[in-house]
Amino acid sequence: MNGPAALASNKSRMLRSTTAEQIKRLILLRGLHPGDPIPTETELCEELGVSRSSVREAIRTLATLDIVEVRHGTGTVVGQMSLAPLVETLVFRGVLSPGDDLAALREVVDLRRSLDLALTDDVVKAHSGHEDEEIPRLVAAMQASAENGKAFLYEDRQFHTRLLAPLTNQLAGQLVAAFWDIHTAVLPRLDLALPADLRQTAKAHSDMYAAARSGNHEAYRKAVIDHYEPLLRMLNSRSDATRSQASRD
Amino acid sequence: MNGPAALASNKSRMLRSTTAEQIKRLILLRGLHPGDPIPTETELCEELGVSRSSVREAIRTLATLDIVEVRHGTGTVVGQMSLAPLVETLVFRGVLSPGDDLAALREVVDLRRSLDLALTDDVVKAHSGHEDEEIPRLVAAMQASAENGKAFLYEDRQFHTRLLAPLTNQLAGQLVAAFWDIHTAVLPRLDLALPADLRQTAKAHSDMYAAARSGNHEAYRKAVIDHYEPLLRMLNSRSDATRSQASRD
DNA sequence: CTTCATTTGTTCGTATGTATC
DNA sequence: CGATACATACGAACAAATGAA
Numbered sequence: 001m002n003g004p005a006a007l008a009s010n011k012s013r014m015l016r017s018t019t020a021e022q023i024k025r026l027i028l029l030r031g032l033h034p035g036d037p038i039p040t041e042t043e044l045c046e047e048l049g050v051s052r053s054s055v056r057e058a059i060r061t062l063a064t065l066d067i068v069e070v071r072h073g074t075g076t077v078v079g080q081m082s083l084a085p086l087v088e089t090l091v092f093r094g095v096l097s098p099g100d101d102l103a104a105l106r107e108v109v110d111l112r113r114s115l116d117l118a119l120t121d122d123v124v125k126a127h128s129g130h131e132d133e134e135i136p137r138l139v140a141a142m143q144a145s146a147e148n149g150k151a152f153l154y155e156d157r158q159f160h161t162r163l164l165a166p167l168t169n170q171l172a173g174q175l176v177a178a179f180w181d182i183h184t185a186v187l188p189r190l191d192l193a194l195p196a197d198l199r200q201t202a203k204a205h206s207d208m209y210a211a212a213r214s215g216n217h218e219a220y221r222k223a224v225i226d227h228y229e230p231l232l233r234m235l236n237s238r239s240d241a242t243r244s245q246a247s248r249d
Numbered sequence: 250m251n252g253p254a255a256l257a258s259n260k261s262r263m264l265r266s267t268t269a270e271q272i273k274r275l276i277l278l279r280g281l282h283p284g285d286p287i288p289t290e291t292e293l294c295e296e297l298g299v300s301r302s303s304v305r306e307a308i309r310t311l312a313t314l315d316i317v318e319v320r321h322g323t324g325t326v327v328g329q330m331s332l333a334p335l336v337e338t339l340v341f342r343g344v345l346s347p348g349d350d351l352a353a354l355r356e357v358v359d360l361r362r363s364l365d366l367a368l369t370d371d372v373v374k375a376h377s378g379h380e381d382e383e384i385p386r387l388v389a390a391m392q393a394s395a396e397n398g399k400a401f402l403y404e405d406r407q408f409h410t411r412l413l414a415p416l417t418n419q420l421a422g423q424l425v426a427a428f429w430d431i432h433t434a435v436l437p438r439l440d441l442a443l444p445a446d447l448r449q450t451a452k453a454h455s456d457m458y459a460a461a462r463s464g465n466h467e468a469y470r471k472a473v474i475d476h477y478e479p480l481l482r483m484l485n486s487r488s489d490a491t492r493s494q495a496s497r498d
Numbered sequence: 499c500t501t502c503a504t505t506t507g508t509t510c511g512t513a514t515g516t517a518t519c
Numbered sequence: 520c521g522a523t524a525c526a527t528a529c530g531a532a533c534a535a536a537t538g539a540a
Binding site for chain 2: 524525526527
Binding site: 028061066085088110114115 | 334363368424
């Protein structure tokens with residue numbers, strides 16, 4: 001029990017954290033890209049010299065980070081490396097403490113607003129002159145829904161995605177989309193379907209695109225502020241209500 | 250075999266993706282906070298009715314997201330829900346394609362700059378009037394290192410952390426810190442230790458804090474731009490070099 | 499449509515290292 | 520130092536999903 005034992009004791013310290021690292025290194029060495037298949041669990045056991053359980057935990061770790069994507073019955077492929085782990089962490093943080101969730105949610109919304117404002121120049125530059133065929137349709141759908149007092153989550157998400165799609169900085173668009181996901185995942189507990197707010201939000205989307213198309217930076221910034229105004233107003237009033245309710249307990 | 254069997258077959262479909270969800274729900278139901286211990290693996294096996302391996306994989310998933318923290322030989326506690334998973338994903342994405350890493354890194358640096366600029370009002374408001382006892386010392390240390398041609402990663406990180414610490418929006422500070430981690434993790438392959446750039450960076454830090462203390466918004470923005478200028482200049486020249494080298498191959 | 503091989507998903511039993519008392 | 524509780528790792532076996540023959 002000399003060789004294997006020594007090997008095992010050496011590995012035992014690092015093995016847990018290094019099996020995932022070895023798989024990452026394997027992806028880098030072979031130059032694999034998102035969608036490319038990686039070796040099966042059995043093959044990884046042989047190549048890395050560890051048990052299947054260890055390989056499975058390493059793969060689970062990487063799958064959580066969207067570095068690989070596991071497909072039952074088929075195999076495992078290199079993942080998209082999206083910001084999904086960020087979303088999951090912050091959503092859980094947002095719903096963790098019922099007395100504090102509004103503060104956490106407001107931080108997310110604040111950051112969304114700051115990011116949208118910070119990207120003003122890039123967005124205006126990308127859309128001034130180029131007509132997007134999809135965005136006007138989305139804006140019309142949102143305004144129609146607002147008139148009927150209906151929400152328009154899908155169109156909202158699509159609007160922001162397409163607005164930021166042409167940016168050079170892909171990461172910025174993904175981050176804004178991630179914050180959108182967090183905010184709409186945490187939001188459902190508040191019903192913010194005031195018709196007037198819906199109309200204002202729909203109009204703000206329309207104004208944002210119109211300003212971007214016409215190259216008007218200042219109008220874009222104003223439209224972004226209007227876009228978040230109903231939401232922030234509600235978050236502030238709700239958090240006051242929560243505070244007074246908490247102090248009553 | 251009615252109750253348990255039906256329960257087991259129901260679970261079997263969802264079990265894989267829901268064991269982690271059940272643990273999260275357990276944390277929420279019991280109102281646990283970061284640092285509080287969660288049940289041992291054995292207890293979780295009984296409460297959730299799944300095997301030890303499944304519990305372990307679920308815990309590994311949550312540990313990767315920093316929703317729980319595993320302490321060998323002691324137990325598992327609720328984690329800090331930091332942005333560590335975001336860092337790990339983006340670091341790997343940054344080093345994934347050797348020809349493209351500079352583009353990915355530049356996106357991170359661009360976003361850092363946009364965020365710092367977007368937080369101008371909050372930072373100035375938080376520091377105008379209040380003296381921070383640590384920041385001047387960090388600034389002095391950075392300037393001393395710059396004169397000696399030495400890098401000052403530790404002081405740099407501390408500076409940005411403390412600068413954003415007093416903000417109401419904790420998430421913003423954590424996001425900036427996460428981007429700092431990504432950028433310095435991907436960076437080492439470029440050696441950017443030009444003495445002139447070091448001095449400019451050190452001076453920019455000094456200017457940022459001085460502007461924030463004196464409440465000068467415009468000076469703060471200018472200092473932030475100066476702060477990133479050497480890095481962005483290097484990234485642009487390096488990416489040009491990479492492109493011409495790639496076209497040569 | 500069925501059969502079959504491949505691959506991942508789940509479980510159990512066992513052994514070992516490690517922290518705490 | 521010993522005892523206990525816990526996490527870590529391994530291997531074998533069977534279940535479920537997928538895709539191809």
